[in-house]
Amino acid sequence: MQTVIQSKTKAVKIDNQGIFTIIGESINPTRRKKLIETLQARDFEYVRELAVTQIQSGADILDVNVGFPGVDDVSLLPEVVKFLNENFDIPLCLDSPNPKAIAAGLAVAPARTLVNSVNGEEKSLNALLPIIKEFGAVVIGLVMDDNGIPNDAEGRTSIAEKILERAEKSGIPHSDVVIDPIVMAVSADTGAALATLQTIEMVHRSFGVNIILGASNVSFGLPDRDTINQNFLALAMYAGASCAITNPVKATSSIRAVDLLMGRDQYASRFIKNFRLQQKAMETAKH
Incomplete structure (x- = not known):
């Protein structure tokens, strides 16, 4: 199944039978004091820096989150969306728990945008799905509901089914x-990654839809996070995941290697292209 996300002139196809899609995670104020300070000042040059680094490192889509305590995200999110659209030609993923901020961001987005996210809670479904329909956006469906996050794949898959059914009715x-x-x-629950992988397999088998991961969460609280993240991503890709919100600086080389090994990169073209980009970036950094 293909899911198309667009910018002004580019289209990215998220495809569970094709090349894995990388969504850059860095435009997010969580644990980024400098980003909070510059966003508060409505100074978007650091946003530009983060965008450039991620695009050069292989990001296909940029996640955009401007949430921090006291922020007026209804006015700030569309400002950042406009800035990115004026300076880059890359599809965006608008990341906010505030439906009003999402609507404001979609109103200034030039094309088909990804939204992060709706979940199985009635409040979330009722608030977000009409906005997604109105703007012709694509939405991430998070498998939690009014009872929280199920521990097992069956419970999470049941919520996925509910979200898909409600979306279809909308x-x-x-x-x-x-x-x-x-x-x-996995630092809090050693079975956490396995539950996610089993959910990926079940959702992929049951519905054939595209599947996304917030991949870096798996290693929270542990040393050598990059090693954990990259190995988990490889397992998730094999299980049926189509895309991830992750750090492209750290993850792209591993992802492109897995694409190649899974037979999805004809003549290793994507892998070689990424290798050359990484070599060029290293040479530039030396000078």
């Missing part, structure tokens, strides 16, 4: 819903 096709099976920290 006029949103399955191809415009990307399911997030929820990645939890």
Whole structure:
């Protein structure tokens, strides 16, 4: 199944039978004091820096989150969206728990945008799905509901089914819903990653929809996080995941290697292209 996200002139196809899609995670104020300070000042040059680094490192889409305590995200999110659209030609993923901020961001987005996220709670479904339909957006469906996050794959898959059914009733096709099976920290629960992988397999087998991961969550609280993240991503890709919100600086080389090994990169073209980009970036950094 293909899910299309667009910018002014580019289209990115999230495809569970094709090349893995990388969504850059860095435009997010969580644990980024400098980003909070510059966003508060409505100074977007650091946003530009983060965008450039991620694009040069292989990001296909940029996640945009401007949430921090006291922020007026209804006014700030569309400002950042406009800035990115004026300076870059790359599809965006608008990341906010505030439906009003999402609507404001979609109103200034030039084309088909990804939204992070709706979940199985009635409040979330009722607030977000009409906005997604109105703007012709694509939405991430997070497998939690009014009872929280199920511990097992069956419970999470049941919520995925509910989200897909409610989206369809709202006029949103399955191809415009990307399911997030929820990645939890293995430092808190050693079975967390396995539950996510089993959910990926079950959702992929049951519905054939695209599946997204917040991949970096798996290693929270542990040393050598990059090693954990990259190995988890490889397992998730084999299980059926189509895309991830992750750090492209750290993850792209590993992802492109897995694409190649899974037979999805004809003549190793993507892998070689990424290798050359990384070599060029290293040479530039030396000078």
